[in-house]
Amino acid sequence: MAETLTKQDIIKDENIVYKKTGLMTDKVLSYCPGCGHGTTHRLVMEVIDELGAQANTIGIAPVGCSVLAYEFMDIDMQEAAHGRAPALATAIKRLMPDKLVFTYQGDGDLAAIGTGETIHAANRGENITIIFVNNGIYGMTGGQMAPTTLPGMKSSTSPYGRDIKTMGYPLKITELIARLPGTYFVTRQAVHTPANVRKAKKAIRKAFDLQKQNKGLTFVEIVSNCNSGWKMTPVKANQWMVDNMFPFYPLGDIKVDGELVK
């Protein structure tokens, strides 16, 4: 019986088990092949789809690789000035407290130029969700060193590797934010394997659920690759990320229910 099953029998609408969510537009993503941004975009949209909150969500797009996020996410979006997404999200959430408000930011946006906005929004305990994609480099502008670049890691502005004597230490902004009393849920995830994608989606879902309950700021960091900036193939970049990024940026929950767990 199994042998008689043809491709036409399997490929039917009623047999679909996974399909790109309708909240992602049909535009081709502007990201490099293998970039974690695409997966993260989709996870955020899947969660909003599951919550049935397409008409009730306002996203804030950052400056950086994901500057065109509003082209790909089929929800209401607002573009913020560089690093100012948490400030804008604060305003939107205070004016429209019944909306789900999230910012989607990279490490150059959130941990460099927008450090002040990020820390103060977290410290005020604004009831927003921040999705933070950390790839340890300024991807869009050509792979320059970012605050999150690892010690010894090569970038176009640290060609011999980041020297901590002259260039300082990498900023673990997620740990920093977790120590502020205004944050309620802080976690670090990745999207390079199916298991990690599932965990990351659960974390994003939890963050949005907690925002609905007005618990305070929820923060999800996604450690991602930047294969173009790191000058590797996507698969090698993922392996490099596992070997080098994860020891410095360990995955897992950092703050759950307002209590530090790490």
Add this chain to the structure above:
Amino acid sequence: MAKVKGDIIVDIERCKGCEVCIDACPTHTIAMSEDVNGKGYHYMQNVHDACTGCTNCAIVCPDGVITVYRVKI
């Protein structure tokens, strides 16, 4: 024993050939094509029919090009 059989449909023109899905496939069903799409990328495709419809390839795909089908037999 209930068995499952799956299949995938790939949006070839949107695939960027990053090969992340190939590592994620537990049955080694997918591989890169020798042909290229309109943008010059090799795209991924089904090479044999061991697919179980586990959706691993589809959920790691950064560009969301894969639709997964599954039937119980």
